[in-house]
Amino acid sequence: SSELTQDPAVSVALGQTVRITCQGDSLRTYYASWYQQKPGQAPVLVIYGRKNRPSGIPDRFSGSSSGNTASLTITGAQAEDEADYYCNSRDISGNHPWVFGGGTKLTVL
Amino acid sequence: QVQLQQSGPGLVKPSETLSLTCTVSGGSVSNGVYYWTWIRQPPGKGLEWIGYIYYTGSTNYNPSLQSRVTISVDTSKNHFSLRLNSVTAADTAVYYCAGAGKNDAFDIWGQGTLVNVSS
Numbered sequence: 249s250s251e252l253t254q255d256p257a258v259s260v261a262l263g264q265t266v267r268i269t270c271q272g273d274s275l276r277t278y279y280a281s282w283y284q285q286k287p288g289q290a291p292v293l294v295i296y297g298r299k300n301r302p303s304g305i306p307d308r309f310s311g312s313s314s315g316n317t318a319s320l321t322i323t324g325a326q327a328e329d330e331a332d333y334y335c336n337s338r339d340i341s342g343n344h345p346w347v348f349g350g351g352t353k354l355t356v357l
Numbered sequence: 358q359v360q361l362q363q364s365g366p367g368l369v370k371p372s373e374t375l376s377l378t379c380t381v382s383g384g385s386v387s388n389g390v391y392y393w394t395w396i397r398q399p400p401g402k403g404l405e406w407i408g409y410i411y412y413t414g415s416t417n418y419n420p421s422l423q424s425r426v427t428i429s430v431d432t433s434k435n436h437f438s439l440r441l442n443s444v445t446a447a448d449t450a451v452y453y454c455a456g457a458g459k460n461d462a463f464d465i466w467g468q469g470t471l472v473n474v475s476s
Contacts, residue, residue, distance in 0.1 A: 281462035296462035
């Protein structure tokens with residue numbers, strides 16, 4: 249399958265740790281990237297190459313991977329982390345170069 | 358730092374052609390670093406990859422849109438463009454231009470353009 253599957257919604261208490269997951273066959277071969285999207289804004293890359301953070305992304309964001317599952321972990325979630333999070337990776341199906349997950353709405357309580 | 362600035366109309370009539378441009382600043386569209394990409398997001402939905410162009414002119418399109426989409430690059434104006442023909446209401450979305458670098462991640466994005474397809 250060329251799809252990436254994410255839970256539609258996840259919630260976390262302020263200051264606690266949350267893991268957002270992404271599953272798909274592509275992830276057995278390719279690294280996942282993660283994007284944060286706030287309402288009315290363009291997505292922002294937060295993790296690439298499985299666990300690398302672009303400049304300016306807080307170190308409370310981390311990435312990991314095992315088998316067909318990639319994870320984005322936010323350690324000590326802040327109110328400003330409330331957003332939609334999308335994973336993407338190269339696509340093994342050959343239909344197109346990249347595939348996106350359906351997105352996870354993170355609510356910080 | 359490379360930045361992307363989108364331009365184009367926010368309203369297109371059904372059956373007509375959607376045209377958007379993405380201007381690259383702080384770098385060259387011919388730098389060979391990025392796959393210049395268009396992505397769209399229907400209201401309230403997720404991200405859909407439309408296609409890309411490399412500085413060599415090589416293109417790759419989403420099979421679901423391939424018959425209607427053209428992405429081109431103009432090195433003299435340092436921009437790349439999207440054309441989507443025969444639009445319907447289903448093409449209503451926020452359209453983003455983006456650059457995918459060697460790390461296979463979209464690390465630069467335009468600001469997005471909401472395009473409504475309506476008569």
